Amino acid sequence: MSDRYDRTTNRLARGLGWASLGLGVTQLAAPKAVIRLSGLEDSASARPMVLLVGMRELLHAAFLLGSRRPAPWVWTRVAGDALDLSLLRRAMATRRRRRVAFATAAVAGVTAVDLYVGIRANRLHPQAVPAMRLHAAITVHRPREEAYRFWHDFENLPRFMAHLESVHVIAGGYSHWSAKGPLNTTISWDAELVEDRPGELIAWRSAKGSVVPNRGMVRFADAPGGRGTEVRVALEFDSPGGRAGLAFARLLGEHPEQQVRDDLRRFKQVMETGEVVRSEGSPEGVRALRQAMQRPAQPVK
Structure with a gap:
């Protein structure tokens, strides 16, 4: 059979x-x-x-x-x-x-x-559905404690993570996450905080039974020469499309690792300027698929 x-x-x-x-x-x-x-x-x-x-x-x-x-x-x-x-x-x-x-x-x-x-x-x-492991880092010109506090409030994450729609903190170290799925759908799951070292590290993982099992960790360290804070992110999740989906994502320029790097660039902008830099040509910020439809842009009205 x-x-x-x-x-x-x-x-x-x-x-x-x-x-x-x-x-x-x-x-x-x-x-x-x-x-x-x-x-x-x-x-x-x-x-x-x-x-x-x-x-x-x-x-x-x-x-x-x-x-x-x-x-x-x-x-x-x-x-x-x-x-x-x-x-x-x-x-x-x-x-x-x-x-x-x-x-x-x-x-x-x-x-x-x-x-x-x-x-x-x-x-x-x-x-055929492998676990994806992603690593990305960026230097933010803000004090380490300030960068840690902003990230530690998970409800701030949708401000720079383009795929997230909302994060609501629940009692007991849990939070409820909603993300944009394919075909304008919404994917939701609960996550728990598994390690928290003030000013140094935040680690979380999805609760059992999540649609897309995932876990993540972000480290904060003083950048050399007093240049602010080094932010290093490590993520692991199961890819719904398996190796085939990941291969095609690379061809489209939408590989998850690229998305994480874009998220960190937006985090840097929020921390340093208070907002994500956008334009009329790409109002949702930088996404690789938009590059195929680029045109001269004006500031958002």
């Missing part, structure tokens, strides 16, 4: 690979038709974006059709679906809302299938 289940999941994944191949060829061969059918504005940036999405679909096809066990690679399609839905949501402001709504519904339906196959793949190959 398990072998048949395995074959069925991989067969579904290869079917999605052929779908990606067809979509990629269509988007590269007829980008104007895709723009028209999707309801997108025929602007100077629309055609290059459709071509990039087409090349991405061909990459999905290569992963899914070229692997002996293609099922885990379906998570690359899930990541791509999230990006497509984000782009279509922005396009809802155009005059062709009906076409955009139809395209959004179609992509959402495909996303549901991709998620179904991806979840089946994780159940079949739990060993």
